[in-house]
Amino acid sequence: MASTIVMGTGDNLGFILSRMEPKEVIKLARERKGWSQERLAKEVRISQPAIKKIEDGATIQSKYLPQIATALDLDLNDIMPQGRPEAAALIPRKELTTGVSDFPVHAAAEGGDGSLIVSSDPVDFIARPAPLVHVRSSYGILIVGTSMEPEFRQGDTALVHPGLPVMTDEPHIFYAESDGEGRATIKTLRRQTADNWLVSQHNPPEGGKKDFALSRREWQWAHRVVGSYKRR
Helix, strand or coil: CCCCCCCCCCCCHHHHHHCCCHHHHHHHHHHHCCCCHHHHHHHHCCCHHHHHHHHHCCCCCCCCHHHHHHHCCCCHHHCCCCCCCCCCCCCCHHHCECCCCCEEEECEEECCCCCEEECCCCCEEECCEHHHCCCCCCEEEECCCCCCCCCCCCCCEEEEECCCCCCCCEEEEEEEEECCEEEEEEEEEEEECCCEEEEECCCCCCCCCCEEEEECCCEEEEEEEEEEECCC
């Protein structure tokens, strides 16, 4: 029986992708860019074996799918597992910034207890991320320390939306203030109680724990991190 091989072009690629499984879409898009699995892993800040498991189909659902879609210039819906609700449209990489350099970025320095001492005044103004274009209270913080690698590396700029409600399994900037000095720490919120934020970090410092509690009496505010500008 004769078969027809359809070559992907700019006009028919969407049709081809619609007939492929998510793992195949990711592999095809990666190869079209000429990237190795190691290169894609570096862009997404995860390990090469994790990318291999996704492309092999061993991992079907991953929280890194939005980052993979962004890195490969894909629509997130093309790589979401079947049966899941349709994802919100992914903003193409070229549209991630507005080009208006009015987004305030604050510097940070490590405190003695592993927290961050955040500058009260911005140290820079950079291109405002398009998703935060109407959020005038949004801001960025330069990451120091390695406790949240590979999700957030030293030199990355965390993009913060202080108006969003806190949400479990999402990164937040937690703030404490005493004696006129502000401190902050970036951690993933596991859950909250009346007294504590129960948080986790990827790389605990020596002698530290992956999961621990921050007292809400001391750490009074939590601002949601919605993304980051990655250092190059």
